[in-house]
Amino acid sequence: EAGVVQSPRYKIIEKKQPVAFWCNPISGHNTLYWYLQNLGQGPELLIRYENEEAVDDSQLPKDRFSAERLKGVDSTLKIQPAELGDSAVYLCASSQQGEETQYFGPGTRLLVL
């Protein structure tokens, strides 16, 4: 069984530029999460989807961050414009309805210069 797939694995951009991250969850998993992980810290939830509906986006900085999961499968997280402080690892996770275990992808490491 394929795990959670994320791309790109690494991204370097200049500040004020836009950037997008893509996540393909495990097949059949209807719940999808985006987490942000700063250096030396544990991951922090940004947004949670149940199918195509964002059910918890309270921690998503909506002035510059946006996310979508149009068909309830793949998801995209976007930052526009990026700031120096956005340098971090962006993790995607998924879980199956009724199951409580989340499975994480390898993450996208973003560096904003």
Added chain:
Amino acid sequence: DAKTTQPPSMDCAEGRAANLPCNHSTISGNEYVYWYRQIHSQGPQYIIHGLKNNETNEMASLIITEDRKSSTLILPHATLRDTAVYYCIVRRGNTPLVFGKGTRLSVIA
């Protein structure tokens, strides 16, 4: 969600058992104890979880005290590949994981 307290770091000799403690004194009756680990440059990996009974799987054992205020993750025969940050998380149902800083376990040859 209840908070957890873990030591920031631990060392373990290769081949020996690694015992990672976690305090969760404010845990509620319907909250589970979860353990994840994160190897360098990878996403967190699920290890094990339990409610009140001890649990064992192919990766580890989880021992939860009778009052549920603390638990211990046991890796019975640690290898160099077990070097990682280990997170103890208390959560209710299918709520998002709230990570602390975890315990950095170094397995030494």
